[in-house]
Amino acid sequence: MTTVYQDRTITAPVPTPENQPFFDAAARGELLIKRCLACGEYHHLPRAICPHCFSDCTEWVTASGTGTIYTFSVSRRVLPTPYAIAYVTLDEGISMMTNIVDCDLDALEIGQAVRVVFKPSDGGPPVPMFTPV
Amino acid sequence: MSLKRKACIVGIYEHPTRKAPDKTIAQLHAEVAHGALADAGLTHRDIDGYACAGDAPGLGPLAMVDYMNLRVRHMDSTDTGGSSYLIHVAHAAEAIATGKADIVLVTLAGRPRSEGSSGTVPRNFGANAPDVPFELPYHAVTLNQYAMAAKRHMHEYGTTSEQLAWVKVAASHHAQYNEHAMLRDVVTVEDVVNSPMMSDPLHRLDCCVVSDGGGAVVLARPEIARTLNKPVINLLGAGCSIKALNGGKIDLTYTAGRFSGPAAFEEAGVKPADIQYASIYDSFTITVLMQLEDLGFCAKGDGGRFVADGNLISGVGKLPFNTDGGGLCNNHPANRGGMTKIIEAVRQLRGEAHPKVQVANCGLALAHGTGGVISSRHGSATLIMERA
Numbered sequence: 112m113t114t115v116y117q118d119r120t121i122t123a124p125v126p127t128p129e130n131q132p133f134f135d136a137a138a139r140g141e142l143l144i145k146r147c148l149a150c151g152e153y154h155h156l157p158r159a160i161c162p163h164c165f166s167d168c169t170e171w172v173t174a175s176g177t178g179t180i181y182t183f184s185v186s187r188r189v190l191p192t193p194y195a196i197a198y199v200t201l202d203e204g205i206s207m208m209t210n211i212v213d214c215d216l217d218a219l220e221i222g223q224a225v226r227v228v229f230k231p232s233d234g235g236p237p238v239p240m241f242t243p244v
Numbered sequence: 245m246s247l248k249r250k251a252c253i254v255g256i257y258e259h260p261t262r263k264a265p266d267k268t269i270a271q272l273h274a275e276v277a278h279g280a281l282a283d284a285g286l287t288h289r290d291i292d293g294y295a296c297a298g299d300a301p302g303l304g305p306l307a308m309v310d311y312m313n314l315r316v317r318h319m320d321s322t323d324t325g326g327s328s329y330l331i332h333v334a335h336a337a338e339a340i341a342t343g344k345a346d347i348v349l350v351t352l353a354g355r356p357r358s359e360g361s362s363g364t365v366p367r368n369f370g371a372n373a374p375d376v377p378f379e380l381p382y383h384a385v386t387l388n389q390y391a392m393a394a395k396r397h398m399h400e401y402g403t404t405s406e407q408l409a410w411v412k413v414a415a416s417h418h419a420q421y422n423e424h425a426m427l428r429d430v431v432t433v434e435d436v437v438n439s440p441m442m443s444d445p446l447h448r449l450d451c452c453v454v455s456d457g458g459g460a461v462v463l464a465r466p467e468i469a470r471t472l473n474k475p476v477i478n479l480l481g482a483g484c485s486i487k488a489l490n491g492g493k494i495d496l497t498y499t500a501g502r503f504s505g506p507a508a509f510e511e512a513g514v515k516p517a518d519i520q521y522a523s524i525y526d527s528f529t530i531t532v533l534m535q536l537e538d539l540g541f542c543a544k545g546d547g548g549r550f551v552a553d554g555n556l557i558s559g560v561g562k563l564p565f566n567t568d569g570g571g572l573c574n575n576h577p578a579n580r581g582g583m584t585k586i587i588e589a590v591r592q593l594r595g596e597a598h599p600k601v602q603v604a605n606c607g608l609a610l611a612h613g614t615g616g617v618i619s620s621r622h623g624s625a626t627l628i629m630e631r632a
Binding site for chain 1: 371374377378382384387392399441445491619
């Protein structure tokens, strides 16, 4: 069985002052994550206060943009177009919800290596998604 | 202090409707309150505590205390989705145990079936919810987020679709005797795995129903409970917890039941093996399987083997569950199944379940709920109850 990925209309994220740099970077084709200057740990979704140690000293860093599929599901009867929702674990060790795109959705596997791509949203900033390498 | 035997469940009511386009949500709340008070042999003027969650209109307790014209000194609007009502019961017991209330009413009602709301529609909590910009663009819905937890469980532990299907099979065996159940046909493992694939690996029959309706429970202090006509049902222990995404360091193979369950068992002073009947939240088949592991009914990863071969069917297996047919077959009012979990556990302890599914001499029961989304943020709550 083959389920070829098809582009769909992506609901636009509405950035807030706290996450605006993330979406500004996405528009440049860059994936940003947060790192804590106190404990050194990465986190996602990006916050002003580190969720691991609660330090208020956090900085934006550019992520490698590569990782592996932690889990996924191909939704076949939610939208007219099948799509693959997933959590991808970045090489930095944190995971983010995303979609897997530009591939045969029936060939996806947990543990598969992926890299970030950016897809346009409907009237908002582009959003990071991932495709098999 | 311990809640053990400090409060009793004295009234229960499950609304018989499954589709109510001609009723308001406030009216459904009042109707289930009316039913639970009648069951208890009490009046609305006896109540001095009230709890409801986000399914209630307006500002919850403010709107409903006004609508039902209650006079309260304890109120609770804790909202953890479908598990809220088990937490309301725990908080009501705390209020009763500390003398802050004597008789507490908890209600749930909603009309998602009439309003076209289900687990295949994204829930947008607005721009101020920090997760929304990072989940809404990916069209995260309840269904596919539970599916991701199922997929990971299969990957780590070898759980199969056939094992998940046994959860639905057991629920359907019970639902055949419930005249109000939406799905009364007994199904087989083959029926489940051959039903349409909704979001891998969950099939249509791995999902709960969407129904209108509601339910209510009334709690009272033991001295009051002993004056009423129904068998006295003691709360022995309660636990609750919230699990979320841990800053991105995720493990989606367990739920907050890992924390709420042991807390409830410790307070009750009993073990999972002592439980004679269990109401287990069943938004999807995977929800049941993971919660059984987290509550300690089997080891982590053994849920698939535990639920297989009818082990959850009353009169057949070792752990009869959801003998009303549960959310998988009976109803899931307001897309929140915690209330009906409490109600069926109380029916079992009273001996009021359908004779075909009644557990003989049921003296110890558990009700457990998980609300929100199992693979992101959710609240779990566990109640352990006994027949006095």
